[in-house]
Amino acid sequence: MKINFRRFFPERHTTSGTLRNSFDRRSMVIGTVQGGIGVLLASRMGYLAVFENEKYKLEAESNRVNLSLIPPRRGWILDRYGTPLASNRADFRVDIIPDRMSDPERTINRLGRLLSLTPIQMQDLHDKLDKARGFAPVEVSSGLDWERFAAVSVRLPDLPGVVTQRGFSRHYPAGPCVGHLLGYVGTASAEDYEKDRDPLLITPGYKVGKDGIEKVFEQQLRGKPGARRVEVTASGRIVRDLETREDVQGQTIKLTIDAGLQEYAARRIGPESGAVVVMDCHTGDVLTMASMPSFDPNSFSDGIGRLEWKMLSDDDHVPLRNKVLRGLYPPGSTVKPMVALSFLKAGLDPEESVVCNGGLRVGNRVFHCWNRRGHGRVNMAKGIYQSCDVYFYYFAQKIGMDPIAAMARRLGLGQEFDLPVVGQSYGTVPDPAWKLKKYGREWQTYDTVNATIGQGYFLVNPLQQAVMASRIASGQELMPSLLYSDKRGGAPSLGVTQEHLDYVHQAMSDVVNGPGTAHRAALPIEGVNLAGKTGTAQVVSLSVSSGKGGLWKYRDHGHFICFAPFDKPRYACAVVIEHGGGSGAAYPVARDVMTYLWDKEKAMDKLLEFEKQWGGTPSERLDARYRAYAAQYGVNVPAVSAEDVRQAENTQQSVQPIVNEAQTPAPEPVATGTEAPAGEATPPPATESDGSGANPQ
């Protein structure tokens, strides 16, 4: 080994003297290196502190100063008289920003104790946190009293990620009565934020409109956020306020709705599933657009909890669907005044008559009148007030479908209106061209016969029915409007002569005040006569159910359209009661709603009496139902999937499950005979049974 190394390192003459020299030289080197590093450090520091000073100053400033947005107060929504439909209430709230929590489990449990949250609320909070994106705030609780708010506020330093705020929350005084009309507000979803990158959307306490008016007028209602510049520590603790800018409240939206009437109508529907629309016959203003049952927008704003979700999805009355705009129903006999107008326009003499023996043979099938005993000799007026089907079967064949369809469209059926709403289903006004295009089949006579009594392919929504009533009443092409405006030009004429209108008005008045099908619909107001038309639309074949009783979902829909006073029309109204068992379920509602317009007290007395039997107002009934659910299920309800909630938040896009193609009458003649043909899966062409339900005469 030694020999090897010697060869590599030739023997040098090393003495203490050479070592001393080498030390001096090398210490010089080390000193130079040290000096060099010193110069390097000094110049590096000069570079940072002098040349990049501006950049780092800015960064230090953006560290130190935190700009927090103050959610703007949302604009109010008022009714036509200035009564608030949606306002803001000052409240105390607590939010969590998940990204900033250090120990989520501990923090949440601690919050739960401090705020005394129930197990159900805790479960909903966990659900919300599971779904939340980290940067977006999650509401823990709002509407807190001062004690609980203070209990959390003083412990904020130990609860990173928790934000307490004094702010405003949305308040809907009428609760469920305006749920579908106004929609509700809620924390912006991730999709909302992706569409609109406004940082306001992820500010704790800010809510966006999720449905109805709140969603359509989101930009106007939003306002401008205030801002607070604060000095914060690295952990987010606020050291002091630097500057505060007040928020600017959103614009006020004034609707044509009459708050009192809206609430009355919604309450009057009671436990039924239905819709009421009231329109002003002078301007087209929509005074009421009620769809029940509904949800309470006040309780939706903190997200939809498991129990709430179960309640809503268990309800076969589909509380999430706005039936005014999204409910499509065969209109039944309510189309008869419209059909009569088309007959008149086509030149039919109203005194021309036909004998009704309870049915009419069309081709190889017999179409029944609702009154199997027959109406005897029937002219146009009797055809309307007695709702005789045979009259319309007979003359419709003579006139043809096209004039009828044209009149239907002119009166608003099948139309989509220019309204600030989230969606409208506009249904179908069938005619030969439509059928050919849709099914590739020729129009048949029995299709005309079905359509003329509002069955078959005919589908309308309650708003269209109200528009039809208002146009028949006024003779003008009224357009429904929801946004209130002082100046509004008159609507153009329908092009129907006053003579024709008067004839139909008189016949419709006779429905209620004469020998018609709806005596009980008469208004209890001296000098105000209601004119109306009943309608009962079959849902399933008579062989499945008579439509009057039995399973709820097989019962007939009840319709009523009306206006008053009949000689000087002021208000028009349409009522639909889903599966109400016939028009008898609909016209009492219309009567009371119209009564309210002239005599609030009389109408209220009647309602309060009903509500005693029903178990209170819609809000009270919802609360009672929630309590029952809470007691029955507690925290054992399965979680709401994100997909479910997304669908729920887009309620207007839900499919109409009740009326779809499969349930419209089959286009083919199936059988002959006295009884309506009973196809297995295809309900028969309607053998229309109409009238006042229990006592038709």
Next chain:
Amino acid sequence: MSRSIVPEPVARQPWQMLIPLFGLVALGGAVLYSAAGGHLQPYALSHVIRFLVFLVMAIVISLMSRNLFRMAAYPIYGGIVVLLVLVEAIGAVGGGSQRWLNLGFMTLQPSELMKPAIVLVLAKFYETLPPPMTASMRGLVPAAVLIGIPAALVILQPDLGTALAICFGGAVTMFLAGLPLSWFLGAGGVAVVGTPVAFFTLLHDYQRKRVLTFLDPESDPLGTGYHITQSKIAIGSGGIFGKGFGNGTQSHLQYLPEAHTDFVFATMAEEWGFIGGLFVIFVFGVLMAWGLRVARNAPDRFSSLLAAGMTATIFFYVAINLMMVMGLAPVVGIPLPFMSHGGTSMLTNMICLGTIMAVNRWNQRPSTFS
């Protein structure tokens, strides 16, 4: 001895170095006062008191004789190695690594003491080594073993920073001892090749992350890169004259991590600016220059190696710390001498200082017997 109004023991102290040092410690105290939000407690007062106590200790060290140093070299080294093994053993028994030895009345970090001790033992070794053997294996292998044992024990703790400091002090002493230059160049070459290998095999995950973050601090601005980014913001935002005493937002609002220990220079630079930074670098420059001058003036090999090695050890602290806070080196957790709050580093640095002062004293009274 010439008569003077200044008593001789006072007059012979190296005031040209001590006065700037007092200035530096005073600045450190002021920075710590500000970092505590304008309070003497808990940092500033204890910092100054510690300095004064350890200064007395340094003066006591400086009064010791050269022979005492020579005699004590191996026993001290051996004792500290035993302590290092003890720390390792206790850590193993206790289940988990540890660096401290609890003596009851205080905690002791033997790895810190090893920094001056390695210089001392190597100085002794090379003094006793016959000059012709310097360039042979007998000049290299024992020294390498002397460095290797403590370095390995410290790396096991694991404490890469301290291990590097020990190796650096030892290597500089060997370099000055006159080992052939080609060996250092060869070792440097091996290091260049071996570093990437060591990086992926020897380093712990957190150490590897630190290095990666150092190379690209913006890649992880809220994680490991946060330290470097915030430190640069503090230094950069200070500007030429700083934000003023007590006005540093980075430190006061806790954006700067370890504002009173490892990143004390950034805290200082934010409030005192470039001027303050130049002062600190200047004082360290004076200290280094003085230490090397003492080493060069030393009458014998042992003394000169001792003084130069101690200077290098202090230098290593200063250079790594400043490079770290300015974003030129990874975050390794090495405090800034005389400014960072912390007893252990103050102790180590004052031992180094006291040793250099001792050599300085020997220089003034060259004698063959002391």
